[in-house]
Amino acid sequence: MNGMTQIIHFFGGVALLLRDIILELRKKPFYFHLFLQQVYEMGWKSLPIIFVTSACTGMVLTLQFGLTLEKFGGKIYSPKILSLAIFREIGPVFTSLILAGRVGAGITAEIGTMRVAQQIDALLALGTSPIKRIVIPRFLGGIVALPLLCLFSCFISILFGALVGYWELNLDLFYFFYQIFDTSKLHDFFSGYIKTYFFACFITLTACYFGLKVSHGAYEVGNATTKTIVFSSVLIVLGDYLLTKFYWMMVM
């Protein structure tokens, strides 16, 4: 299958998967405990990596903005730029990319291995829908967990950015936070935050699609995992541009 055919297959397959999810969501039962388990797996267990990456991002951005603007006497503007960059772009996109690697790859590997071990067939044979039991909890779990992780990431980035501003750039902490609240309006925050719902859909749908497509062998599981990371990362960055453009068209 060449590249273009593969892309067309991917979008068609994901659309059919989304249709199945919507159809199955209307039927009973809803596995609430599995949904909570996924929120825990995707959200709670991702906190350490999101904490480290967000803290480092906040610190390095403050340092870069501060040191660059210092040459022009504009060091005091670094909190403004930092907050806009974090809320609008870095927070949502960075968190989503990390989740695509950690969670998306995990979902594909898990579902792919279940396919190889005939566990998906066993679910079907036992009269249980794999979409209901496997896909929907992960899909909804991602939609709940990713926006919460984005909030956490933005908070940590700003906090550690402020600490670096205080230690390295000699900016007053009160001044730093005052500048952030003065600059960032609610729509700045929402322009980034809303995107995480779309990114969560991209990651979970891509991961489930490639996982369910595995038919045999460890090689195919590895291949599917790689495809999940590549496709969901591209969807996130491409979707980021389109969603940003759409959002500002609506707001302006």
Next chain:
Amino acid sequence: MKSIIEVKNLYISFKEKKVLKGVTFSLSEGECLALIGGSGDGKSTLLRSIIGLESPTSGQILFDGKNILRFDVEQYIFIRKQISYVFQGGALFDSMTVYDNLAFPLREHTDWSEEKIKKAVLHELKEFELEGSENIYPTELSGGMQKRVGVARAIIIKPKVILYDEPTSGLDPYTKKNMQKAIIKMQKRGATSMIVTHDMQTALKVCDRVALLKGGKIQAVDTPKNFRENPNIFLNNFIKGIKQGENDESA
């Protein structure tokens, strides 16, 4: 006796390869049918198509007189509550303990209390000599034990029909004997069984009829007694491991 499953002129192809080329047979209520044949002849494919895990190219599969190939997802779920499938490797859910694997069909398809489910699970574990393994995960079990858990999970819901895919392969003689006993016991409970196997001993000992699948078609169906007394040429060759045609050349 009334037919519970009827397969009529079933064709299945995978891309260019034709696996089943017009399979026709029927399974009566309470009967046990063994399906034997060479590796790659489509025995498991036929079994999987009965439960909707494969999509036939053409033909009919009737369950209680209704063509299940025309069923939608909801109707298939209803059928799958009545037809259980024993997978060759067990296909146990490795994220669940043995107890949860056995309790799974009951939790999904009954409104039983946890107390009642526990009683049923512990009873089946005892039946299959798996006591004490309820809190173990499937990956920690031996192949034979996994197989027994797979059978126990399939029969716990007391289905009308049980489809066994190689239930005795890879088992030691003692476990194999126990598995044969379990199959006979299920028959006595009134379940209809279909067994795909290479194990002639099990096929002839446990089943009421034996069918030979070769070249994508059912070549012979007869009782074990008749197969023993008047061995069919295909069956003889199968047992002896001689390919069709080799006989003629050597003669």
